[in-house]
Amino acid sequence: MNEAGKGQRAEGKRYRQLTPEILWAGCMVLFSFFAITISAHAMSGREVYGKVHEVRSKMLDRKTEVTMVLFDKGGGKRTRTLVEYGKKAEPEAYKVLVVFKSPPDLKDVGFLMFAHTFADRDLWAYFPEYKRVRRIPTTSQDDSFFGSDFTYDDFGGPPNLDDYKFSILKEESFDGRACYVVEVTPKIRRKYTRYIVWVAKDLWVHLKIDYYQDKEIYRTGVFRNIKIIEGIPTPLFLTVENRKTGHRTELTIESIKYHTHFTDDLFTQRSLERAGK
């Protein structure tokens, strides 16, 4: 075959690729791309989290009774029950008091959190064995909450949005609900260097969170059995699994009451020492 023949065939090939169908498909792809881009700009990651923040702020005034079951990799399990009291605390952000009811070793152990702003928190813990209230450094907030796969931070209110960067990675459904999948990155390095979060589009609550330490998933939290309670979407069953150790914690909300409007007396060191009594 001569060079001219080769060139004609090559021209023919090029021509065949640009059929009207292919051009139409290309336009659709371009349109979709622009549509997604326009949509992403309409709802940024920060805006998604603004909605989540709004819902979580509504949850602050509450009393919750919780059962936590800790599962070992080997199948052993331990059960903890606790009561959590929360309060929106203008001009502060919020206050939280958590008191263990069982097991016997942890009975009346408690911790108190004062969030002056959504970023600035003070933590205290009380251990009846020592009869003393101890201040806990705020850096401990990502530590395990009494052996469970939850952290102290999980029992606090919503975070300060300015401390994180948000970007929407994609949209997909999880547990049958349409979600935004948002990457959340703390601006200051914490134990978890980033989070991939599935946020339900219709309720603005978390459905799933992957907690990353650098490139590896450290733990995964899944939020299920979402009910609307007193107008607030509330996941009543939470599972957090440590992907490194295989340890898992299931948290069931046995009862929850919102709009409790507790007085400030409940959120004092004295109250912490008296197990909220």
Next chain:
Amino acid sequence: MLRGDPRDCPDDMRTCDDGKQKVCPYGKIVICMKKQLVTVILLLFSSSACLAGDFLSISGRLDLLGVVALESDSIMEDPSFTGRLKIDTPPSKWSLHSWLEGGWDGSVKLPAKDHSLLKLYDEVYQSNTPWLEFKEFYLSFSAKDLELRAGVQRYSWGRLDEYPINDLLNPWDYTRFILRTLEDRKIGAPSLSANLNKDNWSLDAVWIPRFVPYRLAMPDERWSGVPGISALLHIPNAEVIPDEPNLPSRTFNNGVFGLRVRHAGEIEWALNFFHGYDPRPVVKTTSLVINPQPGKVLVDAGYVPDFHKMTSIGMDAAAVKGDCSLRAETAYSFNRWFNTRQELWGYPPSPGPGVFPLNPNEHKSDTLDYGVAADYRIIEDVLLTMQAQQTVVIHRPDTLYVRQFETLLWANLKVFWMNQKVETNLNLAYNPEHGDGMAKANAWYIFTDSWKAGLMMVVFTGPPQSMFGRFSKNDQVEAELVYSW
């Protein structure tokens, strides 16, 4: 009250008939049902879980402890068994709290001194087993900012671990030295207390109307910790009789009063005032008496616990700095008493039968105490606590055993493993002035929500009169099994 001393009764009245009580001619009741009673109470402990309901909150704990002494010439200890029962009425304006403990104390030398089933508030030597004790038993009245309590109470003032400088209200039970936790060492004192809270301020006032003494192990028991009498214990068939002290009269004038003002903030701080008897043991020499009897030699070791009034004014504070939780305490105490070096007490070098008057061995001085502690979370589940404290004896004569500056350094490394299913602790204490110290390591394994087991090893070193060195023959390994509900 269940009390009576069979030794006050004639011989024929000392023996019990199948658990029945007898009354001796002196009118004292001989309690012969102790073991049965304790058995019933322990059964109550274990069945109390069924009694818990909406009206009462009941929890409890059963604890079996075995000790292996590592020194062959150490005083031995039998296994111990302890039951604890806590009962609370539901929170309301008026509420009742009870914390009852009881069991069998293996550190008591048998036959046990038979004086009371319930631990008393007017005796230093209470080596009774089986035993019962109300660690706490009080009625509370709560109003908006005010809480009043009346009954047997324990208080925790100050911030330091192990030896808080301002924590003086409850005397300690030294019958296991400091192997018990700080709160377990404290003897509940019948007292009145008030707590007033307003915003970030809190005021605590405590009045213990009747003086309560500390408790010591009998001189020939494992944790007596009086080194000078070790030579006496080697006298064949020696029976060391403790001198029960003449306690200060139990009048209001000899009561204890404490006041604490706290402020919560970025730095939390408190001012403390204490006036009453010093809860830290000091002994007064009398005469060494060695009295041979048919089949035994009665020995009066020649010292008796002594009690002195003191006043202390102190301050404590806590703050968080970065990854550290910092704590500090200081106090100036007026009129504290100390013992002289034991070689100056005047014990004869080779004791034989007779009466040997001993030299005065106490000296009074003001002291200044201060200390700092830091809790540092190295990584998650690994917590290091370091503490340094010092006592300055203001007017110290050369005869005192304590130095002008007495330092105590503590370190504790707590590590949780397997999501807190296993807890290990390494605890070190060191006094550089006398070169004495203690190393304690323990590990707990949590089987279920109710069962856990632990192993502990403790080693002491130092000269005989030093804080830890006096127990240098008490190195031991402990095994403990706990059931709680």
